[in-house]
Amino acid sequence: MRGWRAIYRRELSGFFFAPLVWILLCLALFYHAFFFLYALKRFGGEVNTSLSILLGGWPFWVLVIVLPPLLTMRMISEESRSGVLEFLLTAPVSDTAVVFGKAIAAVTVMATILSTTLLYGVVVHALGAPPDWGQLLTAWFGSILVAFLFTALGILVSASSGTPLIAAFFAIVLNVIFVAAPLAGAPTGGLLGDALSWVLEKINVISHFQGSFLTGAIDSAHVIFFVAWIAALLFLAVRVVEARRWLG
Amino acid sequence: MITVSNLTRRFGPFTAVDDISFSLDxxxxxxxxxxxxxxxxxxxxxxxxxxxxxxxxxxxxxxxxLRDSLEVRRRIGYLAESVPLYPEHRVEEMLLFQGRLHGLARAESRRRGAAVLERVGMLDRSRSIVGRLSKGQRQRIGLAVALLPDPEVLILDEPTSGLDPLQRIEVRSLVGDLANERTVLFSSHILPEIEAVAARVIILHKGRIAADGPKDALVDQLGGETFVRFEGVVGPDAEAARKLLSTLPGVASVEDHGQIGIHHRFRVHGTGDLREDVGALCMQRSWAVRELSWERPTLENLFARIAFEMEIAVPDPENGPGVTPPPATAKDGPALGRLDVLETPPAPPPQASKMLYNLNPFDGGAERDLSRPKPGEIAPETGSEACPPKGETGDGGQPSRELEA
Structure with a gap:
C-alpha cells in the first residue's frame, strides 16, 4: 500500500486543475442552497429536518448517484488510453495503492461537496438556531460512506470500460439499480422470492444509511455494511486493473 | 543485470514474443x-x-x-513509447510526483529534478505545463522523469521518435553518457540511432531473436556482400576490361553492371579493400575513373535482410532514378510531350536508346545524344555524323534544348 498517498495527491491536484470539479462544486452549492431554503420554508423553519433533507432526502440520493461516476469516469479508462496507466503500473507502487489512492481522492472531493451541509449548520448556528450537531456530523460521516461506496463502484466500472463516457453511463445505471432495486421490493413467496429479497436486503443502502447514521447513531453493523461493500468493490477494481495488464 | 530466459508472450492465439533469451551485463x-x-x-x-x-x-x-515486482520497478527507469505524462501538470510537479512514487524526500526530489532537467536540456521549462510542450520537449521530460530515481536499468521505448535531428543527437549523446553508469536497453527503428549508441544489437523479428551480438561482428557476418564499386571509361571492350580486373591479386570475381553513357560499371568482389589495386590498374591502362568505392555491409542491410527474410541486394544507386536507359519507344509516349515536338520521327532506335542521357528523372528528362556535342557548342565535324534530330528544323527547338542541357 506504500505510495497510495503520492497517487492520492496527484489525483486530487489533477481534479482541481481541471474545470469539471469546479463546475460540479458550483452546481452542488446551488443545488444544496435551493433545497435547504425550500425545506426551511416547507417545514416552517425546522432546522434539523431541513438539514437532514440535504443528507438523507431524495436530493441527497440524486447527488450521490450522479456525482461519483462523473468524478471517477476518467480515472482508469482514460489513463489506460493515454498510456499514463502504464507509467503508474510500472512505478514502484502496488495496483492496490493506485486504485485506493484514486478512490480516496474522489471521496475527498465528494466529502467537500457534501460538507456544504455543515456550512449551513454553522450559518444557522450563528443565526441563533443551533442544530443537533451530533446528528448532523453522524449523518455527514454516513453520507461520506455512501459516497465512498458509489465511488468504489465508479472506479470498478471505469477500470472495466474503454472510454470515460461509457464508464460514467454504466456507473450511473448501476448506482440507480443499487438504490432503486430495494425500493421496488421483491416478489414475495417462493424460493426465488426469498432469495431475491435476501439479495435486496444486502444491497439496501438507503435503509442501512437511514436506519442509523441519519438518526444520529453510529452502529458498527451498518458501518461494516458499507466498509464491506467498499472493500469488495475496490478489490474487484484492483483485479480488473490487473486483468488489464494481461490484455496488454 | 537483466536475464531473460525462454520468454514467451501470447495474446490469445497470437504469439507476440516467442521463446527468447538474452542477458545484459x-x-x-x-x-x-x-x-x-x-x-x-x-x-x-x-x-x-x-x-x-x-x-x-x-x-x-x-x-x-513477477515475484519481486516492486523491487524490480524500483530499479528500472522506463520510458514508454507513448511518453506517459499528465498533461495538466507542470514539469516540476511531474518530477515531484515521480519522486514521491519512489519514496524520495521532497528536497531530494527537487535537487535531482533540477539535475535531470539540466541533463535533458529542459531546465528553463520546469514551470511549463506538460500539455503545452511540443512532442520533442515532452519526450525529453519523459526521459527526465524516467531518470529521476537514478535507476540502475533504463528501458527506453523509441526515445527518439518525434524529435528533430538536433534533439536526436542530444538524446543519443545523453544515452551514450548514461552508458557508463547504467544498463540501457533502448529500441528504435531508426538505424543510425542504434549504430551511433549501442555496441550491441538485438534484432527481433516476428517475436524471435533474429540476431544478437556486437554490432560490427553481426554486420560482417550477416550484413551481405563486400565489394569494390568501380565506374569508369574502359574503352569499347568491356569484357576485356572485366577479364583484366579479374586477374588482379585478391579478386575473386568481377561483375559487369552495364554501361551508362561512356562509363562502364563493375563490381569487384574479393578479399579486403581492393580499391588501390583497381586504381593502379586504371592508371596503368589510362582509364578515366568516375567512381571507385568500397561497399561494405551496414546495419541497414542486415536489418533489411532479416526483416524481409530474404537476400536483399545492397541498395543500388546505379539503378536509381538518376539514369534510366530509355527505351526507344518511350519517345512516342505522352511523358515526353515536349520532345515529341522537337523530334517528330523516331531516331534510329538501337543506337539512340543506348546513347541517350536522361538528365531529369521526373518528367522523362531532356535527352541528349551523347555522340553529339552539347547544344550550343560549335562542333561542325560531328554535327552531321549521327542522327540529327529532325525537330531541329523548328526554330523554337534549339533554345529549349539548351536550357535542358
Whole structure:
C-alpha cells in the first residue's frame, strides 16, 4: 500500500486543475442552497429536518448517484488510453495503492461537496438556531460512506470500460439499480422470492444509511455494511486493473 | 543485470514474443531493433513488469520480475513509447510526483529534478505545463522523469521518435553518457540511432531473436556482400576490361553492371579493400575513373535482410532514378510531350536508346545524344555524323534544348 498517498495527491491536484470539479462544486452549492431554503420554508423553519433533507432526502440520493461516476469516469479508462496507466503500473507502487489512492481522492472531493451541509449548520448556528450537531456530523460521516461506496463502484466500472463516457453511463445505471432495486421490493413467496429479497436486503443502502447514521447513531453493523461493500468493490477494481495488464 | 530466459508472450492465439533469451551485463547499452510488430514493446513491457509473461522468466538485478515486482520497478527507469505524462501538470510537479512514487524526500526530489532537467536540456521549462510542450520537449521530460530515481536499468521505448535531428543527437549523446553508469536497453527503428549508441544489437523479428551480438561482428557476418564499386571509361571492350580486373591479386570475381553513357560499371568482389589495386590498374591502362568505392555491409542491410527474410541486394544507386536507359519507344509516349515536338520521327532506335542521357528523372528528362556535342557548342565535324534530330528544323527547338542541357 506504500505510495497510495503520492497517487492520492496527484489525483486530487489533477481534479482541481481541471474545470469539471469546479463546475460540479458550483452546481452542488446551488443545488444544496435551493433545497435547504425550500425545506426551511416547507417545514416552517425546522432546522434539523431541513438539514437532514440535504443528507438523507431524495436530493441527497440524486447527488450521490450522479456525482461519483462523473468524478471517477476518467480515472482508469482514460489513463489506460493515454498510456499514463502504464507509467503508474510500472512505478514502484502496488495496483492496490493506485486504485485506493484514486478512490480516496474522489471521496475527498465528494466529502467537500457534501460538507456544504455543515456550512449551513454553522450559518444557522450563528443565526441563533443551533442544530443537533451530533446528528448532523453522524449523518455527514454516513453520507461520506455512501459516497465512498458509489465511488468504489465508479472506479470498478471505469477500470472495466474503454472510454470515460461509457464508464460514467454504466456507473450511473448501476448506482440507480443499487438504490432503486430495494425500493421496488421483491416478489414475495417462493424460493426465488426469498432469495431475491435476501439479495435486496444486502444491497439496501438507503435503509442501512437511514436506519442509523441519519438518526444520529453510529452502529458498527451498518458501518461494516458499507466498509464491506467498499472493500469488495475496490478489490474487484484492483483485479480488473490487473486483468488489464494481461490484455496488454 | 537483466536475464531473460525462454520468454514467451501470447495474446490469445497470437504469439507476440516467442521463446527468447538474452542477458545484459551491467553498464551495457543494447539496441533493440526490429520492424514494427516484432515484439520490441511487448518484451520491454514484460521487463518492466507491466505485462505478465506467458511463460519463461525475467530477472532484473537479481529480482524476479513477477515475484519481486516492486523491487524490480524500483530499479528500472522506463520510458514508454507513448511518453506517459499528465498533461495538466507542470514539469516540476511531474518530477515531484515521480519522486514521491519512489519514496524520495521532497528536497531530494527537487535537487535531482533540477539535475535531470539540466541533463535533458529542459531546465528553463520546469514551470511549463506538460500539455503545452511540443512532442520533442515532452519526450525529453519523459526521459527526465524516467531518470529521476537514478535507476540502475533504463528501458527506453523509441526515445527518439518525434524529435528533430538536433534533439536526436542530444538524446543519443545523453544515452551514450548514461552508458557508463547504467544498463540501457533502448529500441528504435531508426538505424543510425542504434549504430551511433549501442555496441550491441538485438534484432527481433516476428517475436524471435533474429540476431544478437556486437554490432560490427553481426554486420560482417550477416550484413551481405563486400565489394569494390568501380565506374569508369574502359574503352569499347568491356569484357576485356572485366577479364583484366579479374586477374588482379585478391579478386575473386568481377561483375559487369552495364554501361551508362561512356562509363562502364563493375563490381569487384574479393578479399579486403581492393580499391588501390583497381586504381593502379586504371592508371596503368589510362582509364578515366568516375567512381571507385568500397561497399561494405551496414546495419541497414542486415536489418533489411532479416526483416524481409530474404537476400536483399545492397541498395543500388546505379539503378536509381538518376539514369534510366530509355527505351526507344518511350519517345512516342505522352511523358515526353515536349520532345515529341522537337523530334517528330523516331531516331534510329538501337543506337539512340543506348546513347541517350536522361538528365531529369521526373518528367522523362531532356535527352541528349551523347555522340553529339552539347547544344550550343560549335562542333561542325560531328554535327552531321549521327542522327540529327529532325525537330531541329523548328526554330523554337534549339533554345529549349539548351536550357535542358
Amino acid at each position: 551491467k553498464g551495457e547499452v543494447v539496441g533493440f531493433l526490429g520492424p514494427n510488430g516484432a515484439g520490441k514493446t511487448t518484451t520491454m513491457r514484460m521487463l518492466t513488469g507491466f505485462l505478465p509473461v506467458t511463460s519463461g522468466s525475467i530477472t532484473v538485478a537479481g529480482f524476479d520480475v
